[in-house]
Amino acid sequence: MAQLQARGVAKAVRARHCCGEAEPSRPRHGSNAGPNAAGACSKGDDVTTQADPVVDILAEEWDAIGMLCSDLGAEEWQSASECPGWTVHDVLSHMVGTERSLLGEQSPPAPEVPPPHVRNGVGAANEAWVDALRKLAAKELLEQFVDVTGRRLEQMRSWPTSRFDELGPSPVGTAPYREFMNVRVMDCWVHEQDIRVATRRPGHRRGVAAELSMARIASAMGFVVGKQAKAPEGASVRFDLVGDLPRRLDIAVRDGRAVVVRDLHVDPTAALTMDQEVFWRLACGRLPGEAALSEGLVELNGDLPLGRRVVSSMSFMI
Numbered sequence: 001m002a003q004l005q006a007r008g009v010a011k012a013v014r015a016r017h018c019c020g021e022a023e024p025s026r027p028r029h030g031s032n033a034g035p036n037a038a039g040a041c042s043k044g045d046d047v048t049t050q051a052d053p054v055v056d057i058l059a060e061e062w063d064a065i066g067m068l069c070s071d072l073g074a075e076e077w078q079s080a081s082e083c084p085g086w087t088v089h090d091v092l093s094h095m096v097g098t099e100r101s102l103l104g105e106q107s108p109p110a111p112e113v114p115p116p117h118v119r120n121g122v123g124a125a126n127e128a129w130v131d132a133l134r135k136l137a138a139k140e141l142l143e144q145f146v147d148v149t150g151r152r153l154e155q156m157r158s159w160p161t162s163r164f165d166e167l168g169p170s171p172v173g174t175a176p177y178r179e180f181m182n183v184r185v186m187d188c189w190v191h192e193q194d195i196r197v198a199t200r201r202p203g204h205r206r207g208v209a210a211e212l213s214m215a216r217i218a219s220a221m222g223f224v225v226g227k228q229a230k231a232p233e234g235a236s237v238r239f240d241l242v243g244d245l246p247r248r249l250d251i252a253v254r255d256g257r258a259v260v261v262r263d264l265h266v267d268p269t270a271a272l273t274m275d276q277e278v279f280w281r282l283a284c285g286r287l288p289g290e291a292a293l294s295e296g297l298v299e300l301n302g303d304l305p306l307g308r309r310v311v312s313s314m315s316f317m318i
Contacts, residue, residue, distance in 0.1 A: 097129020
């Protein structure tokens with residue numbers, strides 16, 4: 001068939017996660033509304049498995065991905081994404097592999113000859129899962145995604161609340177498990193958007209997962225302005241984002257540090273205006289700064305050399 005109609009998978013997503021009809025921007029996965037909600041129970045008198053709110057946000061995001069992929073055509077699955085060397089199929093394989101690893105499954109061996117886009121150990125580990133799952137048909141891969149995310153939700157909803165306070169390794173260093181899962185929300189939302197960009201299916205630009213993800217990306221702009229663009233002492237940079245989640249973000253270099261400020265009462269040294277999609281694509285390394293500037297995707301005002309330097313330095317993800 002020219003069009004992959006994975007309706008059985010889509011129904012499985014709805015049946016397992018949804019609580020009636022709702023917009024994609026709302027948790028639709030049996031969210032824990034109180035002590036007697038689904039997934040909440042007591043173990044003894046002092047330990048309650050009331051899932052952390054981040055679990056419901058993950059459930060929303062995984063549901064959005066499942067519903068998006070259930071409607072992709074065969075050619076769309078093989079569309080090149082902006083992740084170097086990866087198709088849409090590979091992007092979903094990466095997410096499946098990550099969640100399987102978090103369930104404790106052993107990673108497959110890495111390819112004997114790593115592809116050119118693999119530049120570090122994290123990339124090699126990611127590529128191992130992508131390479132191992134590449135042989136799966138799209139429908140089977142989507143079924144694996146639905147299965148593994150369902151098992152992850154069941155796992156996290158069975159944990160005591162204290163589990164989310166435990167420190168452990170994460171992509172941002174040692175952090176509480178809750179913080180790690182917030183990073184997972186952002187990572188999955190960005191990969192969902194990777195699929196949408198590759199297949200020209202825009203959507204899910206607002207809602208809890210989108211807001212959390214955009215906020216996390218925005219929080220890195222101090223590092224971008226100060227460390228990567230090397231804005232001088234006293235300089236300030238304004239990001240004006242337009243789209244479904246408009247945002248104004250002011251960064252000022254004070255006492256040698258570039259920090260978010262709420263009291264920038266003068267015109268910024270440099271001002272950048274762009275759509276929220278351009279913002280996350282630049283920050284996540286999907287869109288080169290030079291390309292964004294040459295294509296007119298970013299409007300610059302004020303100190304143009306500083307503005308161009310910031311745009312060209314926005315990628316902060318490895």
